[in-house]
Amino acid sequence: MVAQEVDEAACKLDYNFSGIDKSGTLWGLRYAEFTVPLVKAVQEQQTIIDELKSKNVNIENELQTNKKQVEDLKVEIENLKSLIYSSSKK
Numbered sequence: 001m002v003a004q005e006v007d008e009a010a011c012k013l014d015y016n017f018s019g020i021d022k023s024g025t026l027w028g029l030r031y032a033e034f035t036v037p038l039v040k041a042v043q044e045q046q047t048i049i050d051e052l053k054s055k056n057v058n059i060e061n062e063l064q065t066n067k068k069q070v071e072d073l074k075v076e077i078e079n080l081k082s083l084i085y086s087s088s089k090k
Contacts, residue, residue, distance in 0.1 A: 003027035 003020050004027060010017035019033025 001029060003029050 006017065006029060007020050017033070019030045021028035021030060
């Protein structure tokens with residue numbers, strides 16, 4: 001990573017990142033300072049992943065329920081067709 005790019009990204013996010021060493025003409029990075037923000041970011045991502053997994057399970061369950069209802073309705077329509085056909089023959 002380039003220190004200036006990290007600084008620019010932190011500024012865009014309005015994040016005061018202490019892992020940039022601006023003491024010399026060449027900026028440096030203190031990689032140990034990345035640990036806390038990275039852990040926090042991974043935790044936030046995991047929360048989002050868990051929420052999306054839960055939503056996905058709910059959607060899959062709803063889809064299965066809907067498929068079952070459609071199949072039941074198809075059977076009922078066929079039964080009604082048979083009743084209509086048989087009553088029209090009389």
